[in-house]
Amino acid sequence: MSNEDYRQRSLAHVWHPCTQMQDHEWLPLIPVKSAEGVWLEDFENKRYLDAISSWWTNIFGHRHPYIVNALKAQLDELDHVLLAGFTHAPAVELAERLLRLAPPGLSRCFYADNGSAAVEVALKMSFHYWRNQGQTQKTRFIALENSYHGETLGALAMGGPSMYRDTYAPLLLQPIHVPSPDCYVRGAGESWEDYTRRQFWHLDQALQRHAHETCAVIIEPLVQCAGGMRMYHPLYLTLLREACDRYGVHLIADEIAVGFGRTGRLFACDWAPPPSHDRDAQPGITPDFMCLSKGITGGTLPLAVTLTREHIYEAFYAEHKAQKAFLHSHSYTGNPLACRAALATLDLFEETRVLATNRVLTQLMWSRTEELRQHPKVAEVRQQGMILAIEMAKNARSREPYPAAERRGLRVYQYALEQGVLLRPLGNVIYFMPPYVITPKEVERMCQVATEGIRLATRD
Numbered sequence: 001m002s003n004e005d006y007r008q009r010s011l012a013h014v015w016h017p018c019t020q021m022q023d024h025e026w027l028p029l030i031p032v033k034s035a036e037g038v039w040l041e042d043f044e045n046k047r048y049l050d051a052i053s054s055w056w057t058n059i060f061g062h063r064h065p066y067i068v069n070a071l072k073a074q075l076d077e078l079d080h081v082l083l084a085g086f087t088h089a090p091a092v093e094l095a096e097r098l099l100r101l102a103p104p105g106l107s108r109c110f111y112a113d114n115g116s117a118a119v120e121v122a123l124k125m126s127f128h129y130w131r132n133q134g135q136t137q138k139t140r141f142i143a144l145e146n147s148y149h150g151e152t153l154g155a156l157a158m159g160g161p162s163m164y165r166d167t168y169a170p171l172l173l174q175p176i177h178v179p180s181p182d183c184y185v186r187g188a189g190e191s192w193e194d195y196t197r198r199q200f201w202h203l204d205q206a207l208q209r210h211a212h213e214t215c216a217v218i219i220e221p222l223v224q225c226a227g228g229m230r231m232y233h234p235l236y237l238t239l240l241r242e243a244c245d246r247y248g249v250h251l252i253a254d255e256i257a258v259g260f261g262r263t264g265r266l267f268a269c270d271w272a273p274p275p276s277h278d279r280d281a282q283p284g285i286t287p288d289f290m291c292l293s294k295g296i297t298g299g300t301l302p303l304a305v306t307l308t309r310e311h312i313y314e315a316f317y318a319e320h321k322a323q324k325a326f327l328h329s330h331s332y333t334g335n336p337l338a339c340r341a342a343l344a345t346l347d348l349f350e351e352t353r354v355l356a357t358n359r360v361l362t363q364l365m366w367s368r369t370e371e372l373r374q375h376p377k378v379a380e381v382r383q384q385g386m387i388l389a390i391e392m393a394k395n396a397r398s399r400e401p402y403p404a405a406e407r408r409g410l411r412v413y414q415y416a417l418e419q420g421v422l423l424r425p426l427g428n429v430i431y432f433m434p435p436y437v438i439t440p441k442e443v444e445r446m447c448q449v450a451t452e453g454i455r456l457a458t459r460d
């Protein structure tokens with residue numbers, strides 16, 4: 001079987017996600033036969049370095065032998081069972097272990113099978129909590145502009161205005177959207193911290209005006225990933241936690257992309273500095289809901305979880321006739337294989353000290369993009385842990401962007417594929433989000449190909 005064979009059969013019947021299918025009249029679809037570590041391989045032995053961890057899921061490389069063995073053993077014992085009325089070892093052990101690692105104060109785990117569903121769970125649970133408390137006027141949510149929380153209608157509605165959201169606008173909830181702390185657009189000479197603090201004012205205003213009707217604020221901590229890897233200072237998290245407490249509104253942290261070490265700590269919420277009135281406190285905030293998915297299974301199987309606090313759980317705990325139970329389920333909720341893969345992934349975090357070794361890779365990515373920081377068509381190179389983003393611009397100084405219709409990022413994508421590197425730019429933003437097992441040599445190759453690709457894509 002050749003690449004061309006699968007290409008044609010796929011285009012005959014598979015409707016691919018996030019794709020204008022007509023593009024594939026000239027843009028070849030890439031059939032993947034196998035994968036190992038950071039490498040994908042097609043049917044003609046061409047290899048591609050997976051610099052974006054297959055949509056940010058694959059943190060320990062493809063087919064990591066430890067995860068593969070754990071899955072094989074699990075398959076010999078239990079494949080799947082419903083989680084209503086039944087339970088199983090992987091779901092129990094994973095809940096225990098996640099809660100030990102998560103910010104203090106989270107004590108309950110609700111499983112789902114993809115990130116969007118974990119967001120839906122958090123939104124419904126927050127609304128339902130207030131309803132069970134008799135606060136039926138709380139029906140709205142506050143979200144940030146430029147944010148992304150998934151594709152199902154509830155999660156999609158939370159996303160900032162964009163093509164994804166606007167197309168389906170007539171179907172969607174109407175959250176209160178607040179300007180983002182995205183530091184790319186800060187004033188000249190302004191520090192990340194100052195800009196972040198200044199932008200927080202908008203959120204505080206929204207809470208002042210809408211807290212009475214608001215269930216929760218939902219954010220992506222530190223990095224708005226799908227929104228172009230836009231980043232902000234962790235002080236925002238500290239200020240937001242305090243404000244949510246003050247106004248009686250839940251805080252939902254969507255760590256689906258940034259969780260599991262991606263930002264340099266296990267969870268992005270762990271970066272929040274202590275509040276100014278308590279400088280000696282431990283860093284980190286505890287959200288009321290924390291949504292996890294993507295990296296949770298090391299990129300092997302779909303799984304998601306929404307963590308929450310005991311008092312929220314208790315608001316649903318009552319006699320059957322009180323009709324307070326949470327109403328949500330998916331057929332594959334808490335699938336044993338996926339939970340087993342997640343447990344193996346947590347083992348790897350413990351055994352490999354990966355957060356420490358990632359610091360070396362993080363520095364290497366930074367030093368190997370030095371040339372790009374001087375490039376006349378690069379407005380910014382920014383980094384948070386194992387995410388490094390390069391913003392191409394028509395005018396780097398004024399930050400005037402390239403028109404989207406020019407599809408400059410796509411040129412980089414095509415060039416990199418020729419060179420055997422999978423980058424998948426978000427508009428004018430080229431980024432690296434590699435598996436943590438990438439070697440220094442592979443980092444150099446990835447950076448070199450991106451640098452050449454950007455040079456070619458910005459020539460005219």
Ligand SMILES: *Cc1c(COP(=O)(O)O)cnc(C)c1O
Nearest residue numbers: 114115116148149150254256257
């Ligand atoms: C990917 C993503 C989601 C959606 O997860 P899916 O598994 O793709 O449904 C939600 N929030 C954030 C921040 C994400 O990056």
